[in-house]
Amino acid sequence: MTIPTHLRYTAEHEWLDVTDDGLARVGITAFAQDQLGDVVYVDVPAAGATVRAGKPFGVVESVKAASDLYSPLTGTVVEVNGQLVDHPELVNADPYGEGWMVVVRPADAAELDGLLDAAAYAALTAEG
């Protein structure tokens, strides 16, 4: 499984893409969706909600089970991927693209420095 090198990662298998305007797009990794199996439901907070680094901010559900989504950063949700309401399977099909979940405005850009780079995340998932 290739791990995009331009993204940042958490040990809880979220990815984060910091765009030029300082916003952070968040989703779950290919590894995470593969572990979950068929994703049938994604629940994330609406725009305007506050998320806190390391705290659950939403849920992704497979046929079998519900799993918490952990926020990689503290900030305010500015956009959610409305496509996932009717097409949660996009998380499986395109986890780094169409399967993105929320866009967050970071409260503290310095927080991003604590995230994993692709090499560190690759090492983490290789351990198993």
Add this chain to the structure above:
Amino acid sequence: MNRTPLFDRHQQLGARMVAFAGWEMPVWYAGIQAEHAAVREAVGLFDVSHMGEFIVHGRDGQAVLRRALTNDVAALEIGEAQYTLLPNAHGGTVDDLLAYRLPDNPRGHPVYLLVVNASNIDKDRDWLRAQVRPGEDAVLDDRSGDMALVALQGPRAPAVLAAATRLDVWRMGYYRFDRGDVAGVPALVSRTGYTGEDGFEIMADNADIGAVWDALVAAGAAHGLQPAGLGARDSLRIEAAMPLYGHELDDDTSAIEAGLGRFVKLDKPEMVGRERLAREKAEGPARKMVCFEMTGRGIPRQGYAIHAGGAAAGSVTSGLQSPTLGRAIGMGYVPADRAGIGGELAVDIRGTLVPATIVRRPFYRRPDAG
């Protein structure tokens, strides 16, 4: 961790393995939804060798089982099977299982095969042996360690199995079984299953089950056969509203509460747990299992609170996003006066009360089932 005789085949098929009841079992191969659909539309093949098998025999074996099980094994002819439950002294449930009547032993005494849940093998064996009274001649042989079981389920199951055996599987009745060669090895074939579809379960010795699996996979290639794991087994049985021990059934829950009263036969000399089972059958239980569909957004999961009439009323025992229906469905227990079809419930999903409606059981019934 135990492994079934088919473990290497699961690995070769790229199965995702999970720990279940002390066994390393395939949870899925291609994906739960694909496997679920294959069983509903074509045919799926499951390894369920983790299940337990007991042989009960002896002069008083039938009398002990009539007393120890809720259904009545005396109603079984040779070649017939029945669903039944194992009650405890309080009328709660030790396990649920299938009882098969095998050919009589040479002394003319009935012999039964019991197929029990993997998670309960030790508990069931000890409990059943404890039901034999001094002076009674009844023996329980635990054959779980040397018998293997596969389930072939779906509308194409008869065609696939017929290609691997000379047994007349097309004419085998529901809950009937026969013994003979499958793939050239001795097997017991029953028209039973846990998916809500037509299908068979095929039992053979550990050393022989690989030949059965391989023959069914080969014969199934022309029929869209898909190996299927425990994930699809669970999603299929929930749609069929079949109980799973540890979810809908446990030591405190009676067969009557679970809506399984037709498998409780009171017309027997005596029965373990009879007082409660008879009372609940006559008067109705205080709480009942219901099937419900979510009308708001969210998926019910085991342990979530169910509210009715503005108050906490019970909890969810199983739930999922139904692959066949495309809706979130669940089962759970509520007070009997809240259990009517069409009744409005709410499920506490992570702090939000999401509305649900009680529906008829089961959620899914196969088109040709009448």
